[in-house]
Amino acid sequence: MDLCEYMDYSPLYLSMWVSVIATVIIAASGTFAAYLLARKRFFGRNALDAFTTLPMILPPTVTGYYLIILLGRNGIIGKHIYDLTGLSIMFTWQAAVIAATVVAMPIMIKSAKAAIESVDREFEKAAFTLGKSEIETFFLVTLPLAKKGLMAGLILSFARALGEFGATIMLAGNIPGKTSTMPLAIYSAVQTGEDTLATTLVIILTIISIAVIYITTRISESGRYNA
Amino acid sequence: MLEINIYRKLTSSNSNEFRLNLDFKCENGITVLFGPSGAGKTLTLDCIAGLETPDSGSISVNGTAYFDSGQNINIPPQKRKVGYLFQDYALFPHLTVYENIVFGLRSKDASEGVDEMLGFLEIRGLKTRYPAQLSGGQAQRVALARALVTRPKILLLDEPFSSLDFIVRSRLRRDLKKLRELIKIPVILVTHNPVEAYSMADTIVVFRHGGVGQIGTPEEVFTKPNSIEVARLVGMSNIFKGKITAIKGDDVIIQGYQEITAQNPGVKIGEEVTWCIRPDNVMVLRENKPVREAVAENLVTGHITEIVPKGASYLLFMGGKLPLEIEIPSHAFERLGLEIGKTIRVSLKKPAVHIIRE
Numbered sequence: 001m002d003l004c005e006y007m008d009y010s011p012l013y014l015s016m017w018v019s020v021i022a023t024v025i026i027a028a029s030g031t032f033a034a035y036l037l038a039r040k041r042f043f044g045r046n047a048l049d050a051f052t053t054l055p056m057i058l059p060p061t062v063t064g065y066y067l068i069i070l071l072g073r074n075g076i077i078g079k080h081i082y083d084l085t086g087l088s089i090m091f092t093w094q095a096a097v098i099a100a101t102v103v104a105m106p107i108m109i110k111s112a113k114a115a116i117e118s119v120d121r122e123f124e125k126a127a128f129t130l131g132k133s134e135i136e137t138f139f140l141v142t143l144p145l146a147k148k149g150l151m152a153g154l155i156l157s158f159a160r161a162l163g164e165f166g167a168t169i170m171l172a173g174n175i176p177g178k179t180s181t182m183p184l185a186i187y188s189a190v191q192t193g194e195d196t197l198a199t200t201l202v203i204i205l206t207i208i209s210i211a212v213i214y215i216t217t218r219i220s221e222s223g224r225y226n227a
Numbered sequence: 228m229l230e231i232n233i234y235r236k237l238t239s240s241n242s243n244e245f246r247l248n249l250d251f252k253c254e255n256g257i258t259v260l261f262g263p264s265g266a267g268k269t270l271t272l273d274c275i276a277g278l279e280t281p282d283s284g285s286i287s288v289n290g291t292a293y294f295d296s297g298q299n300i301n302i303p304p305q306k307r308k309v310g311y312l313f314q315d316y317a318l319f320p321h322l323t324v325y326e327n328i329v330f331g332l333r334s335k336d337a338s339e340g341v342d343e344m345l346g347f348l349e350i351r352g353l354k355t356r357y358p359a360q361l362s363g364g365q366a367q368r369v370a371l372a373r374a375l376v377t378r379p380k381i382l383l384l385d386e387p388f389s390s391l392d393f394i395v396r397s398r399l400r401r402d403l404k405k406l407r408e409l410i411k412i413p414v415i416l417v418t419h420n421p422v423e424a425y426s427m428a429d430t431i432v433v434f435r436h437g438g439v440g441q442i443g444t445p446e447e448v449f450t451k452p453n454s455i456e457v458a459r460l461v462g463m464s465n466i467f468k469g470k471i472t473a474i475k476g477d478d479v480i481i482q483g484y485q486e487i488t489a490q491n492p493g494v495k496i497g498e499e500v501t502w503c504i505r506p507d508n509v510m511v512l513r514e515n516k517p518v519r520e521a522v523a524e525n526l527v528t529g530h531i532t533e534i535v536p537k538g539a540s541y542l543l544f545m546g547g548k549l550p551l552e553i554e555i556p557s558h559a560f561e562r563l564g565l566e567i568g569k570t571i572r573v574s575l576k577k578p579a580v581h582i583i584r585e
Contacts, residue, residue, distance in 0.1 A: 125278050126317040128304040130331030130377060140330075144321045 008197070010177045011185035012204060018093060018181055019161040022100040026108045026157050031150060034112030035138065056106035063103060064170025071098065071171065095172035096179050100161035108157040115149020116142060152216045159212040163205070229253050229381060229413045233274055233284035233294075247271065247281075247437040253430055257407055257414045261424040261448075262434030262460065268417040269314070271434075272383045275415065276311050277304035288381045288413070310379030314386045316370035318358035324369050325354040331377040344372045347409075348402070364395035368402070375410065384416040388423055400426060421462050425449055433457050450505065451581050458503050458583065464552045466503040471496050478577065484549040487525050489580040501583040506542065506554040508579035511563060512572045525575035527551065531567050545571065 036042070037049055055063050071078040073088040082088050089095050119142050127137040143150070165183040172179040174188060182201050189198035235247040247267040260268045273279040275286055277293065280301060286294040293302050318327050328341060345351045348368040358366060367387060374382065387403070388396045404427070407414060418424050424431055424445065431448045433440040440457045441448055452458040458466055469483030471494050479494055481487045481502055494500060512518060518526070529547025536542075541560040543553040553573065555563075565571070 120317070122313050122315065122317040123319060125273075125276075125304075126311065126313060126319075127330070128278065129276050129307070129309050129311040130373070131305045131333070132331075133305060141319060145319075 008176070011180055011182045011201060014093065014096075014177075014180065015162055015182040018096045018100055019158055021097050022104060022161040023154060023158045025097075025101050026105050026161075027154055030105055030108035030153070030157070031112050031143075034109050035116055035142070037109070038113045038116040052109050053106050055103050056110075060099075060103055060164065060166025060168075061170055064099060064167035067099060067102065067167060067171045071095070090171065091173045091175060091179060093172070093179055096164075096168050096181060099167035099171045100164045103164050103167050104157040104160040107160055108153045111149050111153030111156065112146070115146035115153065118149065119145045148219055148222070152219050155212055155216050155219075159209060162208060228255065228289060229258070229275070229415065230285070230287045231271070231275065233271075233281035233286060235270065235274065235279070235281040237270075245437055247274075249284075249437075249439055251432055251439050251442055253413055253415070253432070255411055255413050256429035257403070257416055257427050258430045258432060259424045259428035260415060260417045260432050260434060261421070261428075262419065262440070264419055266434035267437040268419075268434055269385055272311070272385055272415065272417060275381065276309045276383060277302060277307050291380070308377065308380045310374035310377065310382040312367070312370050312374050312382070312384045312387055314389065316358075316366050318361075318366055318370055318373070320358050322357075323354065324350065324356050324358070324361070327358070327369060328373045328376055330373065340378070341372075341376055344376050348372050362395075363391050364399065367391065367399065371402075371406075375406075379412065381412055382410070382414045384414065386417055386419070388418070388420070403427065421449075421460070424461075433460060435460070450508075450579070452503075452583065454585055455501055455503075455583060458501075458581075463503045463505050463581070465506065465509070466501060467549070469500055469502050471498045471500060479582075481582070485527065487575065487580060488577055489582055490577060492582050492584070494582065494584065498584070501585065503581050503583065504551075504575050504579050506552045507540075508576065509551055509553040509555075510574045510576060511543075511553060511555055511559070511565070512574055513563065514572075518574075523574070524577045525580065526572060527575060528570065528572050530570045531565060534565070534567060541565075545573070 033048070033052060037045065068075060068090070070076050071089050073079070073082050073090060078088060078090070089098070123141050123145065124137050127141045132140060163183055164181070165187070168179070168181060169184060174180050174184045176185075176188070180188065182205055186198050186201045186205075189195070189201065230252045232250045233247065237245040237247070239245075245267070247270055249271060260271060262268055270279060274281050275293070281294060281296070283296040284294070285292065285296070292298070292300045293307055294300060319330065322330065328345070332341075342351075345354070348371060350365065350368050350372060353361065353365060353369065358369070361369065388399060391399065400423075403414070416427055418427075428445050430442065431445055432442050433448060435456050440460075441453045448457065449461045449463075452461055452463060455466060467483050469481035469487065471479050472482040473480040474491060474496060477491055478488050479491045481489060481500065483502070487502060489502060527547070527549050529545040529549065529551065531543055532546040533544040534541060537554070540554050540556050543555065543565065545551045545553055551573065
């Protein structure tokens with residue numbers, strides 16, 4: 001019996017696609033937010049810190065519910081999008097990306113903040129006196145020195161995005177081939193008794209998780225600059 | 228020339244308040260900011276570099292205003308052209324020596340001076356190494372090269388010798404002295420070590436509690452401190468109270484533990500003063516020899532209570548009516564055959580006795 005002939009691989013591709021895009025968004029905005037939290041003193045800093053941590057604490061279905069209030073057809077932002085374009089983000093693959101991004105973002109912000117804080121400010125001061133602007137200093141000094149922590153944070157965020165279930169099913173639903181990512185597909189497969197499919201997807205996710213643990217450990221053990 | 232006149236208040240969470248209140252000028256050459264840790268020396272460097280902003284005042288280098296609260300001028304650190312050697316050098320660990328040195332250079336043609344600088348500081352062979360592969364002395368020369376290739380208007384050195392071993396230290400001292408001839412910019416050096424302050428400085432600015440205690444040449448500051456606190460900082464450990472009892476021509480007689488003659492700094496009879504003498508200015512006289520006229524001033528007798536070897540010299544503690552700390556060269560120590568308990572006679576030469584009026 002050839003498994004591949006009738007097995008639907010769309011959950012795997014969809015999950016990868018959704019997680020990769022979420023991770024790209026997280027890499028840019030999470031690092032930026034972490035830099036602000038680590039280096040700047042501004043009004044509402046603690047509030048921002050708490051707010052960005054919240055999705056890590058809240059049950060994902062609760063986060064998903066808030067996202068519906070925000071982005072649903074009658075939602076605070078979603079209403080305007082619908083009025084303008086006649087489209088709603090609900091039950092699209094983009095909704096899955098948003099759910100994954102919001103839920104996985106706090107992990108990145110936490111690790112990136114710690115990584116940036118661990119970079120000695122003297123290096124940044126030295127770069128300033130050598131004529132480099134704050135942005136140049138960030139890319140030439142802070143980023144390379146915080147690289148390890150940032151990479152670890154990104155990989156963990158990717159893993160979290162890949163496993164996202166609760167917020168995704170609230171916001172994007174579970175439409176086969178469209179929004180049914182791997183965790184949702186496993187759920188459906190178990191519900192409908194498709195044990196082979198469930199097992200295959202479970203094995204794939206397990207392998208990816210083990211790989212993530214291996215890679216993050218390797219990253220944190222490589223100490224090139226601390227000789 | 229650096230002109231600085233700033234005020235900065237720091238309040239930390241544990242309700243300690245620190246005020247930096249400075250007003251001094253320094254010419255080209257090496258100016259040493261000398262004082263105990265926590266006196267605001269590094270904060271001053273950070274203010275000059277633009278990394279910290281004073282609450283009020285002004286800072287200018289060669290007539291260019293870096294900061295002026297009255298005129299709302301605050302040039303960002305990037306535009307100040309300050310060469311800053313940080314205490315731990317702050318070499319970028321992810322860049323090679325060469326990449327570190329050219330970090331501050333904008334264009335290719337500006338890198339002409341780099342090779343010359345590498346040659347002068349003898350670090351040509353280190354170009355491809357990473358900072359973690361450098362010794363302390365090498366790291367410092369690399370950091371110095373990095374600070375100098377941008378052709379700064381002023382050079383700031385924060386405790387440049389503190390983490391170096393003895394041999395490397397004296398070599399760097401010579402390098403810096405040589406450098407001063409080469410680059411005609413003001414060099415501001417921070418240290419808490421009196422020996423470094425004395426040997427490096429053209430001008431010493433003594434810091435106390437965030438303010439300037441005294442400014443002068445090393446000789447002035449080390450032999451004629453203007454306060455007891457400065458006297459202690461510069462190692463003038465023999466400090467006594469006394470009262471002026473007589474004035475004889477250019478000299479005065481101080482009555483304290485015993486009668487002391489000193490040069491008159493302009494005191495009046497009956498004035499309460501503090502007088503002091505450096506341990507290395509106390510002269511131990513040879514036994515059983517008639518005292519020559521020239522050293523027959525202020526003879527004090529006592530016995531040795533403690534001997535501390537310091538390498539090239541010995542520190543003696545003399546007990547008696549006037550307890551003194553004495554530093555004598557090792558050869559003199561050996562020739563005199565000194566030991567604990569031995570009674571000695573010393574001379575406090577008149578010009579070496581310094582009177583502090585506070």
